[in-house]
Amino acid sequence: MRRRRFMQACTVVLGGALLAACGTDDSAGTPSGQPGDRDDDRAWLMPEEGDPHRRTWMAFGASAGIWGAELVPETQRALGAIARAIARFEPVSMLVRPSDMAVARDLAGPDVELIEAAIDDLWMRDTGPVFVVGAGRAAVDFNFNGWGEKQDYDNDAEVASIVAARAGVELLHTDLVLEGGGLEVDGEGTAIITESCVLNSNRNPGWKKADVEEELYRLLGIEKVIWLPGIAGRDITDGHTDFYARFVRPGVVVAGLDNDPDSFDYAVTRKHLDILRAATDVHGNTLQVEVLEAPVDVREEFANDDFAAGYINYYVCNGAVIAPEFGDAEADEAARATLARLYPDRQIVQVNIDGIAAGGGGIHCTTQQEPAA
Incomplete structure (x- = not known):
């Protein structure tokens, strides 16, 4: 279940400086943001992914500078295949560079809305806003910073505001730095988050668990956080939640299990299972935990050290x-x-995503839902 470590365009400091950047600290300092006050009424709630959608957002952002010229065509093919599959069930809007518009139209087909925009990469789950509902609808800009400044992100830092404006919703601001891939919610106030990502000094220096929880209550209506350790510094995301555990519905979680003893995820996926099986949700109910094991063999043409061979990122x-x-x-x-x-009430549509998996990501990483409510 290998994932993207550091892509070709990443600029990182090696050695001790990198270890410091990738460390987590649950005790030092105070946050730069101002946490919400739980005595106030909860204004916003992030719905569960399975709730009805207005549309799906994507970004047709593979580039030779990051992905390498040989991988770009296969990555674009996979993006088109994902967009077409989703468009059978709901509208899809995709951000596209002007120079890529013709190939995007050819691969995504006529049912996908293409929107010209300057973008750096394709990971809409991380660069796009997180939609919330309350008295109306809104979107949260979580200050995408290239997964801790590991990759250029000037254009992608603007994607949240572009999408919110296009969707016609208010954009909510925070000092918390977080990517959508690092967050799983049940829609009733429970979240699963990895410490390795959110409590990382390359995103939120000085923030403690309690500070993060207060801000997520204010922004997303989260009342209970189940913290997984994750693993920092081994992939570009520092261990996003959506490669480890997903809510199927309130009370039910599906978790990934890596059976390759040589994988850096082998031990941590087992630790996560222990935590999840002992955890309770916001209602105090023990979670039902299901397991999705990674494949043993994959197609060889695009397999590499970053290949994300896991089913959890659906x-x-x-x-x-x-x-x-x-x-x-x-x-x-x-x-x-x-x-x-x-x-049981949904069709299961499987898609060959080898190009995207070769870049260390999956289907969930390329998408962001806009709720209907």
């Missing part, structure tokens, strides 16, 4: 679950069957 849209397949017939079918059991 996406739930209106009436369907869009999930990856990797050419391991037995594992692909087992994942499909598990998802069909967990989502």
